[in-house]
Amino acid sequence: MYDFYLGGRDNYEVDREAAQRVIDFFPDIVPTTRANRQFMHRAVRHLVRAGIRQIIDIGTGIPTAPNTHQVAQEVAPDVRVAYIDNDPIVATHAGAHLLGTGNTGFFLGDMRDPDAILGHPTIGKLIDFDQPVGLLLVAVVHFLPDDAEAAALIAAYRDALPAGSMFVLTHATEDFHSVEAGMGEARDVYRQRGATATVTTRRYEQILPFFDGYDLVDPGLVQIPLWHPDGELPTAEELSHVGTYGGIGVKL
Ligand SMILES: C[S@@+](CC[C@H](N)C(=O)[O-])C[C@H]1O[C@@H](n2cnc3c(N)ncnc32)[C@H](O)[C@@H]1O
Numbered sequence: 001m002y003d004f005y006l007g008g009r010d011n012y013e014v015d016r017e018a019a020q021r022v023i024d025f026f027p028d029i030v031p032t033t034r035a036n037r038q039f040m041h042r043a044v045r046h047l048v049r050a051g052i053r054q055i056i057d058i059g060t061g062i063p064t065a066p067n068t069h070q071v072a073q074e075v076a077p078d079v080r081v082a083y084i085d086n087d088p089i090v091a092t093h094a095g096a097h098l099l100g101t102g103n104t105g106f107f108l109g110d111m112r113d114p115d116a117i118l119g120h121p122t123i124g125k126l127i128d129f130d131q132p133v134g135l136l137l138v139a140v141v142h143f144l145p146d147d148a149e150a151a152a153l154i155a156a157y158r159d160a161l162p163a164g165s166m167f168v169l170t171h172a173t174e175d176f177h178s179v180e181a182g183m184g185e186a187r188d189v190y191r192q193r194g195a196t197a198t199v200t201t202r203r204y205e206q207i208l209p210f211f212d213g214y215d216l217v218d219p220g221l222v223q224i225p226l227w228h229p230d231g232e233l234p235t236a237e238e239l240s241h242v243g244t245y246g247g248i249g250v251k252l
Pocket residue numbers: 002036037040058059060061062084085086087090109110111112137138139140143197
């Protein structure tokens with residue numbers, strides 16, 4: 001469904017039908033997911049320009065070109081990327097799209113199990129924990145309903161990274177406009193389809209502590225189109241349709 005919102009082609013008829021119902025209830029899902037993906041591209045370029053040469057992308061999603069390694073390797077061809085998702089459908093598409101070069105790897109893993117992810121042989125092959133690492137948790141932490149659990153997991157990943165590592169986070173919010181009206185019905189569509197995780201939106205002051213132990217890169221934690229926009233600044237009208245915060249932290 002996320003792939004359909006992004007305009008991708010790796011989706012099935014049942015997904016397209018359900019996604020269209022979600023769009024009917026909650027049209028901002030489309031500009032929000034697209035702004036999220038564009039933020040992710042800008043963030044990855046920022047990391048690589050800052051010297052990061054190895055990235056762990058947890059909750060990577062169904063591959064949608066350009067993927068993290070393609071964005072990164074356009075800036076520096078030697079960047080290594082380990083992709084992780086807990087959805088077997090992502091795994092079926094990963095071989096074709098995420099494993100183009102020897103510098104990338106994918107494995108099925110759950111962000112709620114940092115030991116299993118950080119200790120996985122693919123991580124061992126691609127990531128050197130003596131060098132700064134880029135950690136991407138992009139549009140995935142809002143699938144964790146409990147604040148304390150989310151904070152503890154993020155801290156576990158942080159503690160495994162050397163100083164100078166960079167953490168990229170995006171997170172759904174209702175700070176900019178209430179999504180309650182259409183969101184209830186949209187959640188029902190996911191539930192009817194057997195989705196086990198729904199989105200938990202959080203306020204600025206709930207998301208900011210996820211950067212504990214990191215120095216936030218300017219302009220801090222902001223509505224994603226406002227983070228280092230390419231070209232023209234987004235208009236107020238465009239911003240009114242995007243319910244997501246994003247930011248990058250540098251590990252102290
Ligand atoms: C909204 S997509 C985001 C994809 C990509 N990061 C992006 O922002 O374009 C969320 C992805 O997180 C994955 N996900 C959700 N819960 C997860 C978990 N506990 N562990 C690993 N991946 C998870 C889903 O399977 C889905 O592919």
